[in-house]
Amino acid sequence: DAGITQSPRHKVxxxxxxxxxxxxxxxxxxxxxxxxxxxxxxxxLIHYSYGVKDTDKGEVSDGYSVSRSKTEDFLLTLESATSxxxxxxFCAIRPTGGSxxxxxxxxxxxxxx
Amino acid sequence: TQLLEQSPQFLSIQEGENLTVYCNSSSVFSSLQxxxxxxxxxxxxxxxxxxGGEVKKLKRLTFQFGDARKDSSLHxxxxxxxxxxxxxxAGGNFGNEKLTFGTGTRLTIIP
Numbered sequence: 637d638a639g640i641t642q643s644p645r646h647k648v649x650x651x652x653x654x655x656x657x658x659x660x661x662x663x664x665x666x667x668x669x670x671x672x673x674x675x676x677x678x679x680x681l682i683h684y685s686y687g688v689k690d691t692d693k694g695e696v697s698d699g700y701s702v703s704r705s706k707t708e709d710f711l712l713t714l715e716s717a718t719s720x721x722x723x724x725x726f727c728a729i730r731p732t733g734g735s736x737x738x739x740x741x742x743x744x745x746x747x748x749x
Numbered sequence: 750t751q752l753l754e755q756s757p758q759f760l761s762i763q764e765g766e767n768l769t770v771y772c773n774s775s776s777v778f779s780s781l782q783x784x785x786x787x788x789x790x791x792x793x794x795x796x797x798x799x800x801g802g803e804v805k806k807l808k809r810l811t812f813q814f815g816d817a818r819k820d821s822s823l824h825x826x827x828x829x830x831x832x833x834x835x836x837x838x839a840g841g842n843f844g845n846e847k848l849t850f851g852t853g854t855r856l857t858i859i860p
Contacts (some may be wrong), residue, residue: 671850
């Protein structure tokens with residue numbers, strides 16, 4: 637157990653509304669990631685963070701923003717949700733120490749109607 | 750952009766049979782990881798291979814990294830229902846904070 641908690645686990649929202657997903661870790665790892673998972677696409681990186689207030693874009697960052705004001709929390713915001721953002725969102729952390737392996741949270745199922 | 754293609758996309762076999770799934774790319778990776786994901790959960794790391802030609806065994810699972818470090822395979826011997834899940838490969842490069850994930854193979858083992 638890498639101490640990763642995602643909230644909420646499920647959310648249904650309407651097109652055009654803002655949505656924020658939270659990822660919380662208990663072990664003060666530097667690197668945190670947000671992925672989305674859709675059938676036939678595997679996992680695609682949205683944004684990642686390499687420290688407090690240090691973030692960078694992934695391959696599918698349009699329509700998403702992130703914030704990391706403290707080490708343990710990494711927030712993903714959909715400023716104005718669209719139906720194409722219906723997906724399962726996973727947060728991951730990469731332990732410090734040179735390893736490239738990731739530990740994932742249990743995911744958030746987001747439905748945009 | 751580095752891409753990883755996995756095949757087959759879906760595989761359904763009887764308990765006790767053997768199977769192999771593949772992860773292929775036109776790009777070289779410094780490491781290749783395999784994850785298994787069960788419904789409602791996040792992926793869990795099974796193994797990391799870092800040397801071309803490397804073979805790692807995890808009980809009934811055998812992982813191989815291609816000599817040119819562009820591809821990998823996962824072989825399962827005597828498959829069991831507990832092996833059911835989504836298998837994902839992921840390629841990494843030293844000094845790059847990001848992994849590239851494959852498209853996944855959804856495996857179903859029929860009792």
